[in-house]
Amino acid sequence: MISKVLTGTFFKAVLIVNAVMILLPVFFLFNSALRDTGSFGANPIELARKPAWSNFTQVWAGGEFPIFLKNSFIVTLGSLVVILICALGAGFILGRYQFKGNNLIYGFVLTGMLVPAKLAILPLFIQLKWMHLLDSHIGLILVYASGALPAAIFIMAGFFRSLPADIDNAARIDGASEFQLLRLVLAPLVRPGLAIVAIYSAIPIWNDFFLPLVFLQSPEKKTIMQGLTVFFGEYSSQWGVLFAGLTIAALPLIILYLLLSEQFIKGLTAGAVKG
Amino acid sequence: MQSRTLKQQQRRFIWIFLTPGLLTILVFTTIPAVTTLSYSFFKWEGFVRGSFAGFENFQNLFRYPWRDQFFAALTHNFLVFISIMIIQTSLGILIAYALFRLKRGQRFFRTVTFLPVIFSLVIVGYMWQVMLNSYFGPINKILTDIGLESWAQPWLGQTSTALPTLVFINLWRWVGFPAIIFLAGLNAISQDFIEAAQIDGAKEGQIFRKILFPLLAPSMTIITILTFIGAFEWFDLPYVIGGTVGSPSGSTDTLALMFYRLSFGSADSVSNDIGVGSALGVIIFIIVGLGAGVGSNLMRKREVEQ
Numbered sequence: 001m002i003s004k005v006l007t008g009t010f011f012k013a014v015l016i017v018n019a020v021m022i023l024l025p026v027f028f029l030f031n032s033a034l035r036d037t038g039s040f041g042a043n044p045i046e047l048a049r050k051p052a053w054s055n056f057t058q059v060w061a062g063g064e065f066p067i068f069l070k071n072s073f074i075v076t077l078g079s080l081v082v083i084l085i086c087a088l089g090a091g092f093i094l095g096r097y098q099f100k101g102n103n104l105i106y107g108f109v110l111t112g113m114l115v116p117a118k119l120a121i122l123p124l125f126i127q128l129k130w131m132h133l134l135d136s137h138i139g140l141i142l143v144y145a146s147g148a149l150p151a152a153i154f155i156m157a158g159f160f161r162s163l164p165a166d167i168d169n170a171a172r173i174d175g176a177s178e179f180q181l182l183r184l185v186l187a188p189l190v191r192p193g194l195a196i197v198a199i200y201s202a203i204p205i206w207n208d209f210f211l212p213l214v215f216l217q218s219p220e221k222k223t224i225m226q227g228l229t230v231f232f233g234e235y236s237s238q239w240g241v242l243f244a245g246l247t248i249a250a251l252p253l254i255i256l257y258l259l260l261s262e263q264f265i266k267g268l269t270a271g272a273v274k275g
Numbered sequence: 276m277q278s279r280t281l282k283q284q285q286r287r288f289i290w291i292f293l294t295p296g297l298l299t300i301l302v303f304t305t306i307p308a309v310t311t312l313s314y315s316f317f318k319w320e321g322f323v324r325g326s327f328a329g330f331e332n333f334q335n336l337f338r339y340p341w342r343d344q345f346f347a348a349l350t351h352n353f354l355v356f357i358s359i360m361i362i363q364t365s366l367g368i369l370i371a372y373a374l375f376r377l378k379r380g381q382r383f384f385r386t387v388t389f390l391p392v393i394f395s396l397v398i399v400g401y402m403w404q405v406m407l408n409s410y411f412g413p414i415n416k417i418l419t420d421i422g423l424e425s426w427a428q429p430w431l432g433q434t435s436t437a438l439p440t441l442v443f444i445n446l447w448r449w450v451g452f453p454a455i456i457f458l459a460g461l462n463a464i465s466q467d468f469i470e471a472a473q474i475d476g477a478k479e480g481q482i483f484r485k486i487l488f489p490l491l492a493p494s495m496t497i498i499t500i501l502t503f504i505g506a507f508e509w510f511d512l513p514y515v516i517g518g519t520v521g522s523p524s525g526s527t528d529t530l531a532l533m534f535y536r537l538s539f540g541s542a543d544s545v546s547n548d549i550g551v552g553s554a555l556g557v558i559i560f561i562i563v564g565l566g567a568g569v570g571s572n573l574m575r576k577r578e579v580e581q
Contacts, residue, residue: 007479011373018370019387022447026390028413029402045413086299089292099289105297112300114564115308116508118531119556122538122549123310124303126322146303149296178288207395210511214539225397229515232401239405250398257393261386265455268392272456272497 029250033243040239055244065248067220068227075137075144075223076206082145083152083201084194090149091156091193092182096168113150117143121214128215135217143211148201151271155200159193160186199260199267206253224249314553322549332554341551348521348528351438355529356506358442359449364498366446367453368491372483374454375461385458389451396448400515403444407431431516434526441527445512453498460494461487492578496571503566507559510535530559 032040033055034048059065094106117124124143125134133139163186171181212226222230228249235242257264315332318325336345370388374381391399407414407430415427430440464487472482510531513521519541521528535541537552 004479008376011376014369014373015377015384018373018450019384022387022391022451025402025406025447028406032405040411044408044411044416082299086296090296093289093292097285097289099286105293108297108305109300112304115304115560117304117307118508118510119534119560120304120307120311121535122552122556123307123314127302127307127310142299143303146299149300150304153296178285182292203393207393207397209395209397210514225395228397228401239411242401243405246398246401250394253393253395254390257390258386261382261389264393265385265389268389269452269455269459272452272501 033247037238037240055240059244068224072224078141079144087152087156090153095157095160109150117147144205152197159190196267196270200270319549332550348530348533352507370454371457391448392451396511399448437526460491464490496574500567
């Protein structure tokens with residue numbers, strides 16, 4: 001009995017230590033964002049009793065951050081639109097039609113999943129330049145979409161396959177065209193799949209700094225994570241401001257995550273859990 | 276007749292719906308990947324393609340001046356894979372099991388455990404760089420305050436601790452991921468097994484070792500494969516912290532960083548060589564593809580059915 005209580009306490013302690021280890025750095029980040037830069041020299045860990053909100057206004061007034069954030073929204077939402085539309089269509093076909101070449105297309109999509117964009121970055125750079133899509137949000141959106149689509153198509157095909165075939169025939173007998181069948185009947189039923197695909201794709205795109213670093217040069221086109229790398233150089237000695245910048249960049253996703261944590265966890269592990 | 280027109284209509288729709296997605300993948304993934312392969316068989320002068328080179332670019336990776344960098348980076352990738360598998364995966368299982376047997380408050384701890392996974396590595400990298408700063412960082416400050424002054428050191432600034440510290444930061448950022456996967460694995464195990472074992476008088480440790488752990492094999496396969504791919508394509512975190520050259524003194528260099536330097540050049544290394552870079556890209560792809568393919572086949576065979 002005693003040993004049972006002890007093991008229970010042990011596992012609870014594991015979770016508490018783990019939570020503290022995870023939350024302390026996050027708290028340090030938020031707290032430091034509210035501290036006066038001058039106070040760091042004396043003590044690196046000190047509660048911000050008199051919050052220096054001026055750090056945030058300084059970041060915002062610099063003028064770059066609102067633009068970076070806007071660009072990240074454009075790129076993330078733009079990619080999402082392309083991914084969702086393409087994956088809805090392709091998932092519909094692969095999940096519900098039997099036709100010649102079905103397996104061939106599956107294989108093609110699968111190879112797309114195996115190639116990381118990073119290893120093809122140089123030809124991609126030259127190709128985008130040739131297509132006049134370098135230093136453009138559209139080019140970036142298409143590259144992101146291409147990277148996320150294989151997994152997105154598989155996820156959607158799985159959702160379409162799980163719907164009973166009778167639905168299609170009933171709709172067809174009622175005179176629905178294939179397009180109406182997808183748009184009015186099936187699309188609403190695969191909405192949970194679309195939500196998973198959206199989270200699975202959008203988070204890595206929002207967080208990415210690598211592709212913008214390679215593909216975007218104009219300061220007014222940079223995304224928030226790419227912009228942060230520039231920002232750190234500019235404010236390397238102003239810690240309060242630097243942490244305020246980090247906080248602004250991290251906050252949108254943290255808030256969304258706290259509101260939708262179940263969907264986030266499901267979406268981000270979608271590639272790893274057998275459906 | 277009716278079904279014939281339906282067939283025709285369907286065939287047209289198949290292509291209308293498939294084309295946008297397939298075309299995007301073809302143009303922005305497949306063609307660049309094939310082009311990388313073709314680049315690796317040519318000599319390059321800067322960005323200008325020269326004559327056909329056969330396998331010379333591949334051989335050059337094993338010759339001066341690339342050889343030492345290549346093997347150092349490969350060793351780092353391998354060490355990172357092994358240490359992540361040992362530390363991060365065991366901790367993931369421990370946390371998953373602790374969550375599994377928790378009756379109340381599971382949701383809170385799950386949300387917290389997974390939180391760092393949504394952080395951008397740019398943010399994670401800079402946050403920890405400041406945390407670990409030798410002079411102003413809170414980590415060294417805490418160590419000094421509790422009397423462990425001799426432990427305070429430039430964690431990311433010396434070759435002996437830089438790579439292990441990166442592995443630790445990676446642990447902070449990722450441990451929630453295997454934890455959630457293993458938790459899903461545990462939840463998928465039928466409660467009957469556990470109850471039957473309890474009735475037979477099995478202790479908790481025995482139940483875990485003999486019943487739950489073997490049945491977690493599918494989750495273990497997935498985590499091992501994903502860790503392997505992640506470790507051999509490791510780029511973002513070492514790049515944010517050590518830059519393109521794997522500072523300090525190449526101690527955090529990885530194959531993907533070397534690939535980046537060869538492709539785009541770097542301020543403080545030899546000029547770029549697209550041919551050798553593409554060859555390295557192909558090699559990384561082969562390592563990851565073979566490792567993941569062979570690994571998943573071997574591990575699948577050992578999985579036990581419920």
